[in-house]
Amino acid sequence: MGRLNRLLGVGFAAALAASTVFTAAGALAEDGAVKIGVLTDISGQFSHEAGEGSVTAIKMAVEDFGGKVLDKPIEVLVADHQNKPEVAVAKAKEWYESEKVTMIGNLINSGIALAVAQVAKDENGIAIVNGSGSSKLTGEGCTPNSIHYAYDTYALANGTANELIRQGKKNWYFLTADYAFGHALEGDASAIVKEAGGAVSGAVRYPIETSDHSAFMLQAQASPADVVAIAGSGTTFINAVKSAGEFGLGASGKTVAGLLVWVTDVHALGLQAAQGMILTNAFYWDRDDETRAFAAKFEEKMGRKPHMGDAGDYSSTMHYLQAVEAAGTTEAQAVMAKMRELPINDFFAKNGKIREDGRMVHDMYVYRVKAPADSKSEWDVYDYVATIPGDEAFRPLSESACPLVKD
Template structure:
């Protein structure tokens, strides 16, 4: 009896001193990249986002709970129903623990709703809508790379401060475009400027001629393109055909990616001001990582969306491992405890509204004569501190934010 009592005591003592067993619903961790593989945003995200996630898994470099980290991917086709049904199937039947990228606001908000309902993680790199950290915020949802507030704080502020006081907007006719126009228009007016008008263009349009003519006829100093991807590319190309800049008006690309400049060429894009969360040639860390990415992508350099996906996946995996669980709320809580400092994020921190605050960059597109290589497009003109680049927490309408 004494031996049994001693044995029981030892077991009880061991239970008190041994960490709780790891708890992973599928035995390990599986992540998904849900992105635009075939549409207007496929170049700036797409297969590059999948490859960025794969690099993050490789750099994490170990199994979780004895199982290799798994990766799945799918094309949401920029449709809410496809994004929602894919997320639901991944979470419910395929043991996917977290979904990444989700570029495009329509898809992003659809996935956020499903993830929130199921207590699963979604970490957005590709969408810009501030709704993700305001009315659609979630205990298990994060917004990683940029948003319309940061674009306004960077490009909108710089162009207006530089003398562009009258604006006309060509705006993508969905939530992202509306939000971006509203944010930049607010800055223009705060700085004493005026908005002469705007026109809403259907998403993924091929013909912007009528919209450009309206902008030209407005006489505004600045034509603000509140769109992205293929829509931005088409607007720039067609504006050049109409002689917009030759006529004295300024084109302001409010969301411009490295891949967009590659498509339109430096001749058409030179001198444009833009805001970005990442540039491949910024320092030794960005160059080293971007070289690895390019080797897998046929020489193509990464956009800020690709870099953001890598950073988000790697930080998620570290947290899921450290937490000993794939429980969404617990993993995100662990992520909030840890500063984010890597090849993508400088001075990064995750707030209670889900925003990962980090430094952003104001850049100017180089003239062809100043470019020293195939992807040498940006001159970084200013580092925008994270607390200036993103919406102040006290302005957030996220229900999770405790009001002081």
């Protein structure tokens, strides 16, 4: 599975080297097209949470919308930010200024998402974040031009921490990937654990490039914690979970909690390694008939089930295009106003709404990874535990650090 993803990623990167422009019709759009940019990780460590999946989802939304808006063709541009903020910022400026891109989507990697959100503000474009999770995007990093759509660190920590504390697991230890997202996830989860009457007995931060987690696992194993919470994503998270299994953290009585778990992570790990893990998610392909229908269409194109980033990329692109049509223009502030005004009702969210801080509020879901014996098919990996209503899932506006929020 991992090797296949890497091969697909390399092939996809090669295709991008030949051409970074895609349209609904597969040809270069004429002048005057409405241009959407997909700025993502094509072949790096976050590519299986974004990359070709995000491009496929956004292109699906464009195709399902009809390939045109305001009587203009819709053109999709794609670039690999290589997980380098300077590359992302330069590309975003080029797209907004020279290519007249009106919206940039996906933006995996929280440091990059925060930087590009500011570029969107400066250039009066729109940035819609689905790949990244830092709650700073709707806190001190909020802008009038950016939307945080699928999930964030507060909602993930809120669901998982509260469920485990409800089970009586109140002493926590954090294994945190040393980058913006990992820090935000640890910070949000720590605050929620303490507020719920729990305690944090320690934390260790490890470089995202590390492949040897042994020293970190020994520290976690020696802690008095009930829960070892892994705050990271991508291959960093997968490697950490594998190490936790090798060091017998679960067998020793500790609960391993994934604070950001993608369904592709569970598939790559296998149920034997991931079983019993509690996680919070915005989307699961097998939730209802609508999610299954979207998943079937996506799988036809990608050869795998969609995760919450894919679903969010599709839903937010469709919502953006509906807002452009309703506003009668691609001017950023007019479109942002319509996006806040129009409710989101699709397979991803029911009665979703975009607040003044840019947070798209919707229900979140707590799941438990199935044991191998309970799974009926390759992607049948979660048992439903609970629904967290949107107004409870995300940080309340009364606690927001966003300067756009009025008292």
